[in-house]
Amino acid sequence: MSPLLFTLRDSPAQRLDLAPLTPDRLAGLSQSRIAAIQLQTTRERVLAGDVFRIHMGDATQIRFEGGSERFDRIGAGMSRGEISVDGDVGIQAGRSMQGGRLAIAGNAGPWAASGMTDGRLMISGHAGDRLGGPLAGETVGMRGGVILVRGNVGARAGDRMRRGMIIVEGKADTYVGSRMIAGTIIVRGRAGRLPGYLMNRGTIVTLDGSDALSPTFADSGVHELLATVLMARYVDTYSPGIAATLRRPWRRLLGDMAVIGKGEILYPSVAN
């Protein structure tokens, strides 16, 4: 069965909340009921049928033809199925995802995968600040699942991350893995200043080093870690290129000693 298709008619005139357009919430709905779903974020009402031409199909596979940085909260709360977007999306893509797969061909705004507990988020472009991080007032960020970003990520990716894995094939801005509670972040490109700032536990792998390291990390030397072999086997499903580079000796930096210091940054064995 072909996917349920939303084709963008025109650039949206306001930011849209696309959280209602998930496999969980569209299952069993008729085309007219889907078209009548409200997506506005201002007082001016906007219906799904106003923004998209809708071609009915399998609601467990939703496809958006055309994207916009005004597409907010796409895939929010989804627990199953698959959503793919042919372009950019706005803030909080995959917010509180519980399962399924969300694939974004373009860029994603800030707080993508915020509060995610399970599932897969694939971003082919860049991701904004606080990828997987908590919203204001929340104490914990991402709690499970996998995020793969083919491009770069903004500041504080994985802030307060509790569980799961973030794989970045590009570069990371400052404070990647700040205040991490646990989980794994792998950055293939260079990381910005102070990775792992105030991290409690967890693992950050910086394949190309970082602009500056906090002095509150203790250098335990270069080690061949079996854990990176297991990590590579898991990562291979998502990013074979990164997986191939994980099987090598790593300089292990323990910290952040400014807090409890049970985390680690795996740094290139030859500092750069």
Next chain:
Amino acid sequence: MSQLTVNGIRVDDTFAEAFEMRATALTITAHNAAWARQAAATMTGFATSVIGCGCEAGIDRVLDPDDTPDGRPGVRVLLFAISTSELQKQLQARVGQCVLTSPGSACYAGLEAEEKLKLGNAVRFFGDGWQISKRFGDKRYWRIPVMDGEFICDATTGLCRTAVGGGNIIVMGATNETTLAATELAVETIAAVPNVIMPFPGGIARSGSKVGSKYKGVPASTNDAYCPTLRGASNSALDPEITSVLEIVIDGLTSDSVAAAMRAGVRAILALGPERGALRIGAGNYGGKLGSHHYHLKDLLP
């Protein structure tokens, strides 16, 4: 006892009686095959019988690097016990004392099942607070710092409640040499059958036992009916030409695997023939009233 004769070897019309047991499996890896085997052998030492060892354990098979979680040489071991609590106790003690301590070792779940036993979740406390939990997908590992790096261990391993312990073959021959040759051949053949172990030394027991004893508090004692030196004095089950008896005990994760192992062993002994091997094959049972699994020798013949 009525008997069949196959290739000149008499086969008793009897059956092996086996019991339901709890079991689990582990994959042990190391820098090389020798150290993986060393860790496995140490862990499965003193595990011949639940009567005196708490569990029965042994090496199921050697694993290629491609078949292990970390791509290193490995060994799969099986552990069997009469209760879940005893299995958990033995697992924790043996991994903690024998695998954790072995150079370069890592220990992974060798069995996937809904019910779990604590593996790394029990051993992790050796880390004294320095241990790290690492989760990749559905798998959770413990990284315990040790003097040669880190001991990696799966958090849990699967529990099998329907394992079978006590499949057996009794091999009877004219001399120790020929009887041992036939039994060794059977052990070698059974070793290729997956999901089974033969927990006794080299897979062979020379001290088959019966239930109970004339002495108070002794749960098992020598099987005098099969002791050649007692023929004439005891109620012997042996023919005059039999002077040596050995037993292979088989534990398996499934009843089918035990049957397959017994079938392989019996057929190997029969193929060897009576001149170089055994004169007679039997099996041990308790009248069929204690164990829920019965393996009739006549059903295992070629």
